[in-house]
Amino acid sequence: MKRRDFITKSIGAGIATGAGFSLLSIEEAFAKSLFNPHAPYDLVAVMGGEAPEMFEKGIAALGGMKSFVKAGQTVVVKPNIGWDRTPEFGANTNPELIAKIVEHCFNAGAKDVFVFDHTCDNWQKAYATSGIEKAAKDAGAKVIPGNSEGQYKSVSVPKGKQLKEAKVHETILGSDVLINVPVLKHHDGAGVSFAMKNLMGIVWDRGFWHKNDLQQCIADMVTCRKPDLNIIDGYRVMKKNGPKGVSVSNVSVEKAQIISTDIVAADAAAAKIFGKEPDSIGHIRIAHEMGLGQSDLSKLNVNRIRI
Amino acid sequence: MQAYLKPARVVVSIIMLAGTGFLFLDFSGSAPSAWFRYFTWLQFVPSIIDFLNTLGRGLAVTAFGFAAVLLLTLLFGRVYCSYICPLGILQDVISRISKKAKRKKSRFRFAPPKTWLRYSILILVCLSLFTGKLFLLNTLDPYSNFGRLMSDFLRPLYAAGNNLLTSLLQAMGSYALYPVKVAVTDPYALLVPALILTLVVWFSFRRGRLYCNAVCPLGTLLGLVSKISLFKIRFDKAGCTRCGKCMFVCKSQCIDVKQQQIDFSRCVGCADCLKACDNNSIRYTFASTEKAKIMQPDRSKRRFVMGSLLFIGALSGLSIKSIARNSKPKNSDPKTKGSGVNTGNEEVIKTHSVCPPGSQSIHHFTGACTACHLCVSACPTGVLKPSFLEYGFFGMMQPYMDYHTSFCNYECVRCTEICPNGAILPLTREEKVLTQIGTVRFVRNNCIVHTDETSCGSCSEHCPTKAVRMVPYKGELTIPEVNVDICVGCGACEYACPVTPNKAIIVDGCKEHRQAQKPKEETLEEKPLEDFPF
Numbered sequence: 001m002k003r004r005d006f007i008t009k010s011i012g013a014g015i016a017t018g019a020g021f022s023l024l025s026i027e028e029a030f031a032k033s034l035f036n037p038h039a040p041y042d043l044v045a046v047m048g049g050e051a052p053e054m055f056e057k058g059i060a061a062l063g064g065m066k067s068f069v070k071a072g073q074t075v076v077v078k079p080n081i082g083w084d085r086t087p088e089f090g091a092n093t094n095p096e097l098i099a100k101i102v103e104h105c106f107n108a109g110a111k112d113v114f115v116f117d118h119t120c121d122n123w124q125k126a127y128a129t130s131g132i133e134k135a136a137k138d139a140g141a142k143v144i145p146g147n148s149e150g151q152y153k154s155v156s157v158p159k160g161k162q163l164k165e166a167k168v169h170e171t172i173l174g175s176d177v178l179i180n181v182p183v184l185k186h187h188d189g190a191g192v193s194f195a196m197k198n199l200m201g202i203v204w205d206r207g208f209w210h211k212n213d214l215q216q217c218i219a220d221m222v223t224c225r226k227p228d229l230n231i232i233d234g235y236r237v238m239k240k241n242g243p244k245g246v247s248v249s250n251v252s253v254e255k256a257q258i259i260s261t262d263i264v265a266a267d268a269a270a271a272k273i274f275g276k277e278p279d280s281i282g283h284i285r286i287a288h289e290m291g292l293g294q295s296d297l298s299k300l301n302v303n304r305i306r307i
Numbered sequence: 308m309q310a311y312l313k314p315a316r317v318v319v320s321i322i323m324l325a326g327t328g329f330l331f332l333d334f335s336g337s338a339p340s341a342w343f344r345y346f347t348w349l350q351f352v353p354s355i356i357d358f359l360n361t362l363g364r365g366l367a368v369t370a371f372g373f374a375a376v377l378l379l380t381l382l383f384g385r386v387y388c389s390y391i392c393p394l395g396i397l398q399d400v401i402s403r404i405s406k407k408a409k410r411k412k413s414r415f416r417f418a419p420p421k422t423w424l425r426y427s428i429l430i431l432v433c434l435s436l437f438t439g440k441l442f443l444l445n446t447l448d449p450y451s452n453f454g455r456l457m458s459d460f461l462r463p464l465y466a467a468g469n470n471l472l473t474s475l476l477q478a479m480g481s482y483a484l485y486p487v488k489v490a491v492t493d494p495y496a497l498l499v500p501a502l503i504l505t506l507v508v509w510f511s512f513r514r515g516r517l518y519c520n521a522v523c524p525l526g527t528l529l530g531l532v533s534k535i536s537l538f539k540i541r542f543d544k545a546g547c548t549r550c551g552k553c554m555f556v557c558k559s560q561c562i563d564v565k566q567q568q569i570d571f572s573r574c575v576g577c578a579d580c581l582k583a584c585d586n587n588s589i590r591y592t593f594a595s596t597e598k599a600k601i602m603q604p605d606r607s608k609r610r611f612v613m614g615s616l617l618f619i620g621a622l623s624g625l626s627i628k629s630i631a632r633n634s635k636p637k638n639s640d641p642k643t644k645g646s647g648v649n650t651g652n653e654e655v656i657k658t659h660s661v662c663p664p665g666s667q668s669i670h671h672f673t674g675a676c677t678a679c680h681l682c683v684s685a686c687p688t689g690v691l692k693p694s695f696l697e698y699g700f701f702g703m704m705q706p707y708m709d710y711h712t713s714f715c716n717y718e719c720v721r722c723t724e725i726c727p728n729g730a731i732l733p734l735t736r737e738e739k740v741l742t743q744i745g746t747v748r749f750v751r752n753n754c755i756v757h758t759d760e761t762s763c764g765s766c767s768e769h770c771p772t773k774a775v776r777m778v779p780y781k782g783e784l785t786i787p788e789v790n791v792d793i794c795v796g797c798g799a800c801e802y803a804c805p806v807t808p809n810k811a812i813i814v815d816g817c818k819e820h821r822q823a824q825k826p827k828e829e830t831l832e833e834k835p836l837e838d839f840p841f
Contacts, residue, residue, distance in 0.1 A: 189764025
């Protein structure tokens with residue numbers, strides 16, 4: 001999103017909100033999908049296919065990638081590449097899905113597509129073992145490292161309650177579109193790791209988050225840089241021992257995918273697939289309360305696609 | 308004909324220097340582990356230590372590099388010092404630079420041998436080996452010093468240069484290079500190598516191979532062997548005009564033109580003199596062709612016998628120690644404090660430092676590592692660091708696992724594949740993931756979940772075996788619980804713990820490495836979803 005677009009949209013959203021509040025209840029106002037008023041659905045959930053196939057069906061239901069990426073824009077596709085684990089572990093995002101998303105970005109006219117993560121394991125090993133480096137490069141993306149503090153620039157988080165400042169990867173700051181592509185998995189620290197948690201991989205000092213109320217910081221980060229699109233990969237779901245996983249027996253093949261511009265809604269749907277109530281996850285509850293999105297799926301216009 | 312020996316020597320030595328140097332500087336991990344062997348197996352000190360270590364568990368062919376060197380020396384004298392030893396070659400480079408730098412045409416002159424100094428050092432080093440400590444040998448060993456120069460001093464500069472170039476390229480839109488972490492070594496751990504290397508550079512700048520002929524214990528030892536070499540460089544007294552050209556280029560300062568004699572125990576076989584001589588009057592000749600007219604033959608022979616005996620004695624002392632060490636039954640339980648018993652303050656002290664996987668025990672490791680820091684350079688995560696006092700004074704410079712800087716990658720076995728002295732022995736991936744090099748200790752009173760009552764789980768998140776897992780605490784909160792049986796001691800938990808200054812979770816080194824239990828296979832109770840749950 002260009003700055004100008006952002007401002008116009010924000011103003012638009014502001015007026016809409018004002019008008020909305022005057023006419024409707026707050027809940028109803030949120031139900032109108034403030035963040036992308038033109039989208040036909042607030043959330044698309046797909047089940048039963050291979051990851052790239054589910055993405056193609058899902059994004060088509062949202063009007064195709066052209067609704068999110070304009071010609072000449074630079075895009076960051078942010079998968080979870082945290083761990084030196086093969087795709088079967090479900091610790092990292094499905095590499096075929098990443099390749100398909102990159103392909104769609106280029107088809108929509110993207111100038112550049114960057115792929116990176118601030119990994120937990122050694123980044124070269126994680127990039128290679130996850131299969132994402134090769135898949136993304138083959139699809140034409142620039143796979144860039146996120147391993148050095150010098151690449152991260154300090155930004156303020158004025159609406160953050162705990163997180164007042166964060167060092168964000170310069171490529172995120174310099175790009176037009178951020179597409180957040182987490183894997184749906186268990187997480188020992190945060191409870192679960194979906195879309196909001198995946199944003200931890202665009203910042204440098206994660207230790208600060210852990211030290212200063214992790215759940216609140218995860219929600220705070222959404223106020224800083226809200227992804228333009230969230231695609232949650234629920235093909236292989238690590239049900240326990242996350243986020244790294246101990247064995248492939250921790251994985252349940254759910255063949256699910258959730259696509260939404262509303263990061264809180266996407267996480268709420270992911271929670272359901274994981275087998276938890278959205279409100280039982282600290283950062284989902286907090287983000288909803290902060291008005292960053294809608295965690296009550298019954299208030300949303302959801303398109304369910306079964307393959 | 309023998310004039311071509313010099314260019315040949317230059318080519319070989321440049322390949323050795325560049326190859327060995329690259330292995331120490333490279334951070335990309337592009338060199339296959341086998342390459343390390345090509346360049347290190349002829350390195351005398353690592354090779355002989357490797358040989359002694361493998362004695363205890365059957366002979367390994369890879370450990371015979373030192374025998375090849377001895378054979379070479381018996382044939383041609385100390386060619387090792389000119390063709391193979393990276394520190395020796397580096398000194399030649401420095402000598403050359405100094406020659407160019409000095410305005411006046413600099414020439415070498417014959418200098419008398421530093422007999423007392425060099426033999427005292429050799430004897431001291433040999434005696435020190437009887438204690439089982441390698442400290443003195445490590446301090447002076449030329450290969451290891453070269454390694455430390457590259458790994459500790461030049462590698463950070465190399466990395467910084469790479470980062471500069473990376474940012475320039477990125478400004479132009481190219482991502483061909485990537486930034487790397489510039490390794491910072493504890494400055495105290497650099498004191499000894501800095502001192503020795505300053506000496507080496509200064510000596511070589513001023514006086515050619517003085518380090519090799521006055522200090523280096525290996526130079527002295529090979530010098531003794533070269534006294535009985537089959538081929539030696541000698542004067543053809545009839546043809547020699549005593550012009551002195553050979554002497555002027557001799558970096559060992561061992562050519563006495565007046566006496567027309569060469570102190571072959573100091574000659575490094577560089578062949579510069581062969582090229583310098585206009586009428587072929589100085590050349591390699593078979594020993595029997597000229598009946599022993601070496602300086603004081605009797606004394607030198609006696610010295611050779613004495614020195615060799617001492618050296619052999621010292622090595623056998625070391626080898627007995629190493630065999631005893633290898634055959635010792637594995638000690639089951641070094642003292643580690645139980646988890647979560649630290650109730651008082653924040654200070655957490657490790658019982659032992661952690662030595663790298665494959666090194667079997669702190670005792671084996673410190674008794675076999677010459678601190679060349681090849682593993683420090685090759686470690687992809689940068690967790691290996693030169694120690695200061697982590698293994699005690701006599702273990703100085705030998706690498707340890709620094710979990711404040713990084714942690715050991717679960718399935719990586721790089722260091723075990725490349726160690727030239729068998730201090731870190733080979734491990735397969737399957738063995739590595741069950742090798743316990745340390746055990747986790749949780750300090751509840753330091754933990755954020757306990758002190759702040761907020762979520763964290765950083766330690767458990769990074770744990771590859773879930774030896775650290777989160778169990779219910781208060782309300783939604785979960786707190787770490789440790790299972791030392793399945794802990795491999797990789798240090799990921801300690802590294803990831805955000806608590807400062809004292810961590811809430813640490814890894815105590817195992818004095819003797821053990822086998823960790825396999826994590827229990829868990830099956831999932833629920834079946835995958837049939838339909839949308841919303």
